[in-house]
Amino acid sequence: MINLLKNKKISKTPFRKEVLAIFNKYNNAIPLSVVEKELKAFNRITLYRTIKVFLEKGIIHEITINGEVSNYAICKEECDTLGHHHQHIHFKCTSCGIIFCVEVDKFPTIILPKYKINQLEIQAIGLCQNCNL
Amino acid sequence: MINLLKNKKISKTPFRKEVLAIFNKYNNAIPLSVVEKELKAFNRITLYRTIKVFLEKGIIHEITINGEVSNYAICKEECDTLGHHHQHIHFKCTSCGIIFCVEVDKFPTIILPKYKINQLEIQAIGLCQNCNL
DNA sequence: TTTAAAATGCAACAATGTTGCAAATAATTT
DNA sequence: AAATTATTTGCAACATTGTTGCATTTTAAA
Ligand SMILES: [Mn+2]
Ligand SMILES: [Mn+2]
Ligand SMILES: [Zn+2]
Ligand SMILES: [Zn+2]
Numbered sequence: 001m002i003n004l005l006k007n008k009k010i011s012k013t014p015f016r017k018e019v020l021a022i023f024n025k026y027n028n029a030i031p032l033s034v035v036e037k038e039l040k041a042f043n044r045i046t047l048y049r050t051i052k053v054f055l056e057k058g059i060i061h062e063i064t065i066n067g068e069v070s071n072y073a074i075c076k077e078e079c080d081t082l083g084h085h086h087q088h089i090h091f092k093c094t095s096c097g098i099i100f101c102v103e104v105d106k107f108p109t110i111i112l113p114k115y116k117i118n119q120l121e122i123q124a125i126g127l128c129q130n131c132n133l
Numbered sequence: 134m135i136n137l138l139k140n141k142k143i144s145k146t147p148f149r150k151e152v153l154a155i156f157n158k159y160n161n162a163i164p165l166s167v168v169e170k171e172l173k174a175f176n177r178i179t180l181y182r183t184i185k186v187f188l189e190k191g192i193i194h195e196i197t198i199n200g201e202v203s204n205y206a207i208c209k210e211e212c213d214t215l216g217h218h219h220q221h222i223h224f225k226c227t228s229c230g231i232i233f234c235v236e237v238d239k240f241p242t243i244i245l246p247k248y249k250i251n252q253l254e255i256q257a258i259g260l261c262q263n264c265n266l
Numbered sequence: 267t268t269t270a271a272a273a274t275g276c277a278a279c280a281a282t283g284t285t286g287c288a289a290a291t292a293a294t295t296t
Numbered sequence: 297a298a299a300t301t302a303t304t305t306g307c308a309a310c311a312t313t314g315t316t317g318c319a320t321t322t323t324a325a326a
Contacts, residue, residue: 011272011323032313046274048314053273065254067195067203091248102248108241115224115235116260121198122243123254129247144292144303165282179305181283 029071029099089122095131141190162204162232222255228264
């Protein structure tokens, strides 16, 4: 966590450390608007570039459900420049709107005769524990 | 197909008929850029509004994979104003870039102890038949 | 501490999507 | 079929989102 930027071989700057701390603070995915609000002094351009670098280096991953605004979350598994390989699903609560990364015991397998599947993205929509009381 | 606009209770206009014909012509999902090119005379604003109405009425559905530009495809199942309920998966070929709607025999079920799932969206990424020769 | 490499932020731009409103067209009623 | 009503279209203007070149600043390496 602390040396993540060093491990990923990218320069350790105050801006990047702050963005990383914000993602670590949340245990769910967040959109850029939330990152912006949390930043003490934010610059749109630098934020876009930071997000892009974090995505490329496998520090965070992008989640888009039903064409809505993208959310971003820390990568829990080992991801790198060569790609992301998550074995978890993305859950969106229709009540509170929060998107969670949810680990599962057995990640489903799908076989399609006419297609060679290399990667599966699974998104679930419903109610989270808080909203389902 | 021919009376889809009437069935969905929306006005039958030349523009909408043309857009609908374009979606029917393709047997895969297409982005707005393709619709634009296919239209004889297109107007950005009217196209956006047409897409919005088609989505609301359950004529087409939106597909977004990995935060890339949205693609749209005709709804094969019965969808309406109350919602879309597809039981198929979306496959994106990393070689040709085409997104296909693929029907499956048994659509997977996922159970998460802490979440109530109402809908599952499954996206597969890999190689289509053409590109996997 | 000096040097080289990389990140930042401004300005300017590009792409994408939205809204009010008057004119045109489609659907409904007489 | 003509008149009336409801809906759609397209322009203008705006809002949001994302990108790029470049000079300055900061970080990392020597
Ligand atoms: Mn995730
Ligand atoms: Mn589909
Ligand atoms: Zn919730
Ligand atoms: Zn292909």
